[in-house]
Amino acid sequence: QKEVEQDPGPLSVPEGAIVSLNCTYSNSAFQYFMWYRQYSRKGPELLMYTYSSGNKEDGRFTAQVDKSSKYISLFIRDSQPSDSATYLCAMRADSNYQLIWGAGTKLIIKP
Protein backbone atom coordinates (compact mmCIF):
# COMPACT_ATOMS: atom_id res chain seq x y z
CA GLN A 1 0.00 0.00 0.00
CA LYS A 2 1.31 3.43 -0.94
CA GLU A 3 1.74 6.04 1.78
CA VAL A 4 -0.26 8.53 -0.27
CA GLU A 5 -3.19 7.52 -2.47
CA GLN A 6 -4.65 9.70 -5.19
CA ASP A 7 -7.20 8.81 -7.86
CA PRO A 8 -5.48 9.23 -11.25
CA GLY A 9 -8.68 10.25 -13.06
CA PRO A 10 -9.16 11.71 -15.55
CA LEU A 11 -11.79 13.89 -13.94
CA SER A 12 -13.79 15.76 -16.58
CA VAL A 13 -16.14 18.60 -15.56
CA PRO A 14 -17.84 21.48 -17.38
CA GLU A 15 -16.49 25.01 -17.14
CA GLY A 16 -17.77 26.85 -14.08
CA ALA A 17 -18.22 23.72 -11.96
CA ILE A 18 -16.75 23.26 -8.50
CA VAL A 19 -13.97 20.67 -8.55
CA SER A 20 -12.95 18.51 -5.62
CA LEU A 21 -9.60 16.71 -5.68
CA ASN A 22 -8.53 14.43 -2.86
CA CYS A 23 -5.69 12.46 -1.35
CA THR A 24 -5.61 9.98 1.49
CA TYR A 25 -2.53 9.06 3.46
CA SER A 26 -1.48 6.52 6.05
CA ASN A 27 1.32 8.22 8.00
CA SER A 28 -0.11 10.13 10.96
CA ALA A 29 3.21 12.00 11.32
CA PHE A 30 2.60 14.07 8.18
CA GLN A 31 2.26 17.74 9.10
CA TYR A 32 2.97 19.66 5.91
CA PHE A 33 0.57 19.32 2.99
CA MET A 34 0.94 20.72 -0.48
CA TRP A 35 -0.88 20.77 -3.79
CA TYR A 36 1.13 21.14 -6.96
CA ARG A 37 -0.23 21.74 -10.45
CA GLN A 38 1.49 20.29 -13.50
CA TYR A 39 0.67 21.27 -17.04
CA SER A 40 1.45 18.84 -19.82
CA ARG A 41 5.19 18.53 -20.50
CA LYS A 42 6.06 20.99 -17.73
CA GLY A 43 7.45 20.69 -14.22
CA PRO A 44 5.09 20.84 -11.22
CA GLU A 45 4.47 24.21 -9.56
CA LEU A 46 3.32 24.82 -6.00
CA LEU A 47 -0.31 25.83 -5.78
CA MET A 48 -1.25 25.58 -2.11
CA TYR A 49 0.57 24.86 1.13
CA THR A 50 -0.99 24.02 4.50
CA TYR A 51 0.56 23.22 7.83
CA SER A 52 -1.31 20.77 10.08
CA SER A 53 -5.12 20.83 9.99
CA GLY A 54 -7.60 23.37 8.73
CA ASN A 55 -8.47 25.28 5.61
CA LYS A 56 -6.57 27.71 3.47
CA GLU A 57 -8.04 29.83 0.72
CA ASP A 58 -6.33 31.56 -2.19
CA GLY A 59 -8.60 33.06 -4.80
CA ARG A 60 -10.62 30.27 -6.41
CA PHE A 61 -8.63 27.58 -4.61
CA THR A 62 -9.25 26.14 -1.14
CA ALA A 63 -7.07 23.51 0.51
CA GLN A 64 -8.52 21.46 3.35
CA VAL A 65 -6.76 19.07 5.71
CA ASP A 66 -8.55 16.58 7.96
CA LYS A 67 -5.84 14.86 9.98
CA SER A 68 -8.31 12.75 11.95
CA SER A 69 -9.41 11.09 8.71
CA LYS A 70 -5.96 11.36 7.03
CA TYR A 71 -7.60 13.09 4.11
CA ILE A 72 -6.76 16.27 2.22
CA SER A 73 -8.76 18.07 -0.43
CA LEU A 74 -8.33 20.81 -2.98
CA PHE A 75 -11.43 22.67 -4.15
CA ILE A 76 -11.49 24.78 -7.27
CA ARG A 77 -14.41 27.19 -7.68
CA ASP A 78 -15.61 28.57 -11.01
CA SER A 79 -13.32 26.18 -12.86
CA GLN A 80 -11.75 27.39 -16.10
CA PRO A 81 -10.33 25.52 -19.10
CA SER A 82 -6.92 26.87 -18.03
CA ASP A 83 -7.26 24.78 -14.85
CA SER A 84 -6.92 21.65 -16.97
CA ALA A 85 -3.77 19.99 -15.65
CA THR A 86 -2.57 17.19 -13.39
CA TYR A 87 -2.82 17.99 -9.69
CA LEU A 88 -0.38 16.30 -7.34
CA CYS A 89 -0.58 16.23 -3.58
CA ALA A 90 2.59 16.04 -1.52
CA MET A 91 3.25 15.87 2.20
CA ARG A 92 5.96 15.39 4.77
CA ALA A 93 6.54 14.89 8.45
CA ASP A 94 8.37 17.26 10.81
CA SER A 95 11.23 14.82 11.19
CA ASN A 96 11.85 14.19 7.49
CA TYR A 97 12.05 16.89 4.88
CA GLN A 98 11.57 14.51 1.97
CA LEU A 99 8.22 14.98 0.29
CA ILE A 100 5.97 11.99 -0.31
CA TRP A 101 3.93 12.42 -3.46
CA GLY A 102 0.59 11.21 -4.71
CA ALA A 103 0.45 9.89 -8.27
CA GLY A 104 -1.58 12.88 -9.48
CA THR A 105 -5.13 13.41 -10.74
CA LYS A 106 -5.64 14.55 -14.31
CA LEU A 107 -8.32 17.25 -14.47
CA ILE A 108 -10.08 18.29 -17.68
CA ILE A 109 -12.32 21.36 -17.74
CA LYS A 110 -14.62 21.33 -20.76
CA PRO A 111 -15.57 24.73 -22.27
Place this chain on the structure above:
Amino acid sequence: DAGITQSPRHKVTETGTPVTLRCHQTENHRYMYWYRQDPGHGLRLIHYSYGVKDTDKGEVSDGYSVSRSKTEDFLLTLESATSSQTSVYFCAISDQGVRETQYFGPGTRLLVL
Protein backbone atom coordinates in the same frame (compact mmCIF):
# COMPACT_ATOMS: atom_id res chain seq x y z
CA ASP B 1 10.85 27.77 -14.23
CA ALA B 2 12.44 29.69 -11.33
CA GLY B 3 15.95 29.86 -12.80
CA ILE B 4 16.39 26.14 -13.27
CA THR B 5 17.57 24.56 -16.48
CA GLN B 6 18.02 20.92 -17.34
CA SER B 7 20.10 19.44 -20.11
CA PRO B 8 19.58 17.66 -22.32
CA ARG B 9 15.81 18.08 -22.62
CA HIS B 10 15.45 14.88 -24.61
CA LYS B 11 17.75 11.92 -24.96
CA VAL B 12 17.62 8.53 -26.61
CA THR B 13 20.27 6.04 -25.60
CA GLU B 14 20.97 2.34 -25.71
CA THR B 15 20.95 -0.17 -22.87
CA GLY B 16 24.29 -0.40 -21.13
CA THR B 17 25.55 3.08 -21.96
CA PRO B 18 26.29 5.69 -19.29
CA VAL B 19 24.12 8.81 -19.27
CA THR B 20 24.58 12.08 -17.38
CA LEU B 21 21.82 14.61 -16.86
CA ARG B 22 22.59 18.12 -15.70
CA CYS B 23 20.61 20.50 -13.54
CA HIS B 24 21.71 24.12 -13.27
CA GLN B 25 20.17 26.76 -10.98
CA THR B 26 20.68 30.48 -10.68
CA GLU B 27 18.74 30.90 -7.40
CA ASN B 28 21.56 29.95 -5.01
CA HIS B 29 19.23 27.50 -3.23
CA ARG B 30 20.88 25.04 -0.88
CA TYR B 31 18.75 21.97 -1.60
CA MET B 32 18.59 20.20 -4.93
CA TYR B 33 16.67 17.07 -5.87
CA TRP B 34 16.40 14.58 -8.67
CA TYR B 35 13.03 12.91 -9.27
CA ARG B 36 11.71 10.55 -11.85
CA GLN B 37 8.07 10.62 -12.94
CA ASP B 38 6.33 7.58 -14.35
CA PRO B 39 2.62 6.95 -15.01
CA GLY B 40 0.88 5.62 -11.93
CA HIS B 41 3.79 6.41 -9.64
CA GLY B 42 3.89 10.16 -9.48
CA LEU B 43 7.19 11.70 -8.47
CA ARG B 44 9.77 9.49 -6.84
CA LEU B 45 12.91 10.88 -5.26
CA ILE B 46 16.17 9.47 -6.62
CA HIS B 47 18.83 11.50 -4.81
CA TYR B 48 19.05 14.86 -3.14
CA SER B 49 21.71 17.29 -2.05
CA TYR B 50 21.79 19.56 0.99
CA GLY B 51 25.00 21.34 0.06
CA VAL B 52 28.12 21.17 -2.07
CA LYS B 53 29.46 17.61 -1.93
CA ASP B 54 26.62 16.64 0.46
CA THR B 55 24.22 14.16 -1.08
CA ASP B 56 21.98 11.35 0.05
CA LYS B 57 19.82 8.61 -1.41
CA GLY B 58 16.13 8.84 -2.02
CA GLU B 59 13.44 6.24 -2.54
CA VAL B 60 14.68 4.84 -5.88
CA SER B 61 18.45 5.37 -5.93
CA ASP B 62 19.61 1.98 -7.28
CA GLY B 63 21.41 2.41 -10.62
CA TYR B 64 21.88 6.16 -10.15
CA SER B 65 24.66 8.31 -8.76
CA VAL B 66 24.91 12.06 -8.27
CA SER B 67 27.51 14.72 -7.78
CA ARG B 68 27.43 18.33 -6.69
CA SER B 69 30.74 20.17 -6.96
CA LYS B 70 29.19 23.65 -7.13
CA THR B 71 26.09 25.17 -5.55
CA GLU B 72 24.50 25.73 -8.94
CA ASP B 73 25.05 22.30 -10.55
CA PHE B 74 23.65 18.89 -9.68
CA LEU B 75 24.48 15.97 -11.97
CA LEU B 76 22.60 12.69 -12.20
CA THR B 77 24.42 9.74 -13.75
CA LEU B 78 22.97 6.45 -14.90
CA GLU B 79 26.02 4.24 -14.75
CA SER B 80 24.68 1.65 -17.20
CA ALA B 81 21.26 2.60 -18.53
CA THR B 82 18.46 0.03 -18.53
CA SER B 83 15.03 0.13 -20.18
CA SER B 84 13.42 0.46 -16.73
CA GLN B 85 15.12 3.85 -16.44
CA THR B 86 13.09 5.22 -19.34
CA SER B 87 11.28 8.09 -17.66
CA VAL B 88 10.91 11.82 -17.31
CA TYR B 89 13.50 13.22 -14.92
CA PHE B 90 12.88 16.41 -12.98
CA CYS B 91 15.32 18.48 -11.02
CA ALA B 92 13.99 20.60 -8.17
CA ILE B 93 15.44 23.14 -5.78
CA SER B 94 14.34 24.53 -2.46
CA ASP B 95 15.47 27.17 -0.03
CA GLN B 96 16.81 26.28 3.38
CA GLY B 97 13.92 27.80 5.25
CA VAL B 98 11.02 26.50 3.19
CA ARG B 99 11.98 23.06 2.02
CA GLU B 100 8.49 22.02 1.06
CA THR B 101 8.30 24.72 -1.57
CA GLN B 102 10.20 23.03 -4.33
CA TYR B 103 10.73 24.67 -7.68
CA PHE B 104 10.99 22.35 -10.61
CA GLY B 105 12.91 22.44 -13.84
CA PRO B 106 11.33 21.66 -17.22
CA GLY B 107 12.30 17.99 -17.16
CA THR B 108 14.39 15.63 -19.30
CA ARG B 109 12.70 12.88 -21.30
CA LEU B 110 14.96 9.85 -21.43
CA LEU B 111 14.32 6.83 -23.62
CA VAL B 112 16.53 3.78 -23.14
CA LEU B 113 16.28 1.32 -26.03
